[in-house]
Amino acid sequence: MSAYPEDEYLALSGIQHFAFCPRQWALGHIECLWVGNLLTAEGDLLHERVHDPTFDEKRGDRLIVRAMPVASATLGIRGVCDVVEFLCDENGVPVTGRKGRWRPVPVEYKHGDNSSVHADSMQLCAQAMCLEEMLCCDIPEAYLYYAAVKRRERVELTPELRAAVRDALAEMHRLYARGHTPRVKKRPGCRSCAMREVCLPGLEKARSAVEYIRGAIDACREEKP
Ligand code: SF4
Known part of the structure; x- marks a missing residue:
């Protein structure tokens, strides 16, 4: 199985943007044109709370680990899981400093409702696939938590x-x-898209920002005597 070198790893969270709209992902991750809106700001706040390492805890037969870094050489990604719950299970994996075996279950927190469940599931599945590769285990299920509907x-x-x-x-x-x-490629999500201002979805034939700048430079060169 081939593996990506570490300097080619992509941000795991990008797959959620890519599943929502490949152009949105490329504007942010290739062209580095991040534009926040209210939805992304709320999401950032939620993740700050979830990622607070002082919240690591053990509840009965469950270990809760927050902000766990993960990576996969075969997928070429790295990122952070909001929460990984380790459930006491004889079919699980050993955990340093704990007796017994523990089955990992990633949980991804989202600030909104489940209207982007497919894109969210892609991100969650990528997290689980990283954990499987890191811990040499199988993870058949995972969970999405939607804060807006507390579900x-x-x-x-x-x-x-x-x-x-x-x-x-x-x-x-x-x-x-x-x-x-x-x-x-216009889609219903364009209305709430954080990249709307730089993407200009109303201009179907819009060039990318990089293409626009290259075009402007070429035009300046042509104008010079
Ligand atoms: S505005 Fe629409 S087409 Fe443009 S990046 Fe956002 S979702 Fe994609």
């Missing part, structure tokens, strides 16, 4: 979802290596 949803990590994650990450690596931003 926790079980996500089955099916072969189809895993294949979708692999395909998306392979495409992200291809686009990143070429420095290519996909063109605008």
Whole structure:
């Protein structure tokens, strides 16, 4: 199985943006044009609270680890799991400093409702696939917690979802290596998209920001005598 060198790892969280809209991911991760809006600000606040390391704890037969760094050489990604719950289970893995065996279950916190559950599930599945590679175990299920509706949803990590994650990450690596931003493809999510101002979805034939700057430079050169 081939592996990516560490300097080619992509941010794991990007897969959620890519699943929502490949152009949104490319504007942020290739062109570095991050523009926040109210939704992203609320999400940042929630993750700050979830990632507070003082919240690590043990509840009965469950260890709760917050802000756990994860990576996968085969997928070429690195990131941080909001929460990984380790459930006491004889089919689990050993945990340093703890007796017994523990089965890891990632939990990803989202500030909104479940309207982006597919994109969220892709991110969650990528986290689980990293943990499987790091801990040499199988993780059949994981959970999404939606703060706006205070609901926790079980996500089955099916072969189809895993294949979708692999395909998306392979495409992200291809686009990143070429420095290519996909063109605008209008979708319902454009209305609340944090990249709307730089993407200009109303201009279907809009060039990428990089293409725009290159075009402007070329035009200046042509004007010089
Ligand atoms: S505005 Fe629409 S097309 Fe543009 S990045 Fe956002 S979701 Fe994608």
